[in-house]
Amino acid sequence: MTDHKNHQIPTAKPSSIKTRFAIKFLRAMNKLNNKNKNNKNTMSEKHKRFLAIRAAAHASMASAVGPRRAWSRAVLRKIPNQQKQLHYSLMNKQRTRRRNIRRNRILLITRGNPNRENYDHEENEDEDEEEEDLRELVPGGKEMDFCRLLNETAHYIKCLRTQVQVMTNILHHSSPSNILYK
């Protein structure tokens, strides 16, 4: 996958993950702001808003990525938004089924050997621990084989980066006086 979205070219394509995420996130933020127009600005309110914004960030990121990625699918599954879930499940029923069949075959063939081998060896035990940590970090990583996990991690890292970039920029846009100059 190319990194041009995040790294080299400062112009974002209209349909890149970055723009999609930015749009969705801003819309979500807008909704949140409109809801809390009469905000009391207490700590609990702020905390609630923080949680809502964080959830909105994850959700908009996952929906921007779409159901193409296992981690985004895992995040989307957690969203209590039935419409989205239905939509994505319908879209990808056949594709995922075929993919899963292929993947299961590969898993059956390849998974048994290396894992067993790993547990007996010290170094591989360390790797296994880290592999487990990584599986916990990446959403939906617990059911993938290691190869796929690395793939998903790479994509997840890219998307996290775009997320941080966009959110930072939004922050700068919103109130530079508050944030930048303390």
Add this chain to the structure above:
Amino acid sequence: MGSEEIGQRDSISRIMGSSDSMSENVAGMSESFLVDHFHGSCWDPMISDNLGNSSIIPQNEFVNPHYLVGNSSHLAHYTSDLGLVLDMVPKIPSFGSGSFSEMANSSFGQINESGCHSNLEDGLFGASLNGKRKRKVSPSVGGSCNKNVEEEKLKNQKTGNTCEFPKEDEKKNTGTKQGVKQAKDGSNGAEPSKEDYILVRAKRGQATNSHSLAERVRRERISERMRLLQELVPGCNKITGKAVMLDEIINYVQSLQQQVEFLSMKLATVNPELNVDIDRILSKDLLHTRGGNATELGVGPGFSPSHAFPGLLNGYAGPPPPFHPLPPNLWNSDLQSILQMGFDPSPTGTGLGANGLSKTEP
């Protein structure tokens, strides 16, 4: 050890030279250094000390346990196959350990029983052997006939004490040479009476070839992806080794997630003022590029997360001049500028680089 290695290499070269008089050559190898080599040496120091003749070393390892068992008949068969296999040694990746492993299997069976360190053989043969058998003995060893000697070395350095090789090697070795297998089968056929499970092993060896191939493919894919991840994670260019790399990746993902949380927290506190801008931003043309804003922000796309984080944490203790002209522009900017601003808001932040990442660690 070094002299032993050299001696072994000589013996191996002799073996390679004459396939017929294999047994003599192998028998000619001094028992002492074979035994010492087999017992005393960990794969690791051997490989790391190796001048790069990784192809030869495995031969030694193959021979050692075999010799230890002291089964001369095995040795005879072994060496004949060894010759066939050694012919392919120059092409390290295509090292036909398939047949080789079959022979080694027989000896390994004994070795396993005797409780010797069959790590080496296991590693060498890898999946070519009966996969289950290998696992039982010692999963720590891998084939030394690896394309990437460096990768081996790295892994060996990582292990420290045991001899470990990526399964790749074994996979590569096993799947390639079909012709050698036939000879192996023939020689195996001569031995069935001695060890029943040798026959079983031979069959299983063949069966696991597809497994070994898949294993090899899988290993290659994993290493490929690790390389991609290495490029993604800043400051990991010099890190070699799977465990350390995984560590870095995990740290990086954690730091990114923490940044997202922190930013969302900040956005939550700042939020009420955001309304008007969002509407204006969303309504504007997304394709409009703001080169001015981008250049003001400086360069260093990969570092923005790490820069933003400490920057936000410190409240931009040392705000660079470009920040000052930004606020008036920000209010009028469109979504595109938001997207462009992702690249390193602080020109001084580029110095952080990888250090910035480490600074973000909790």
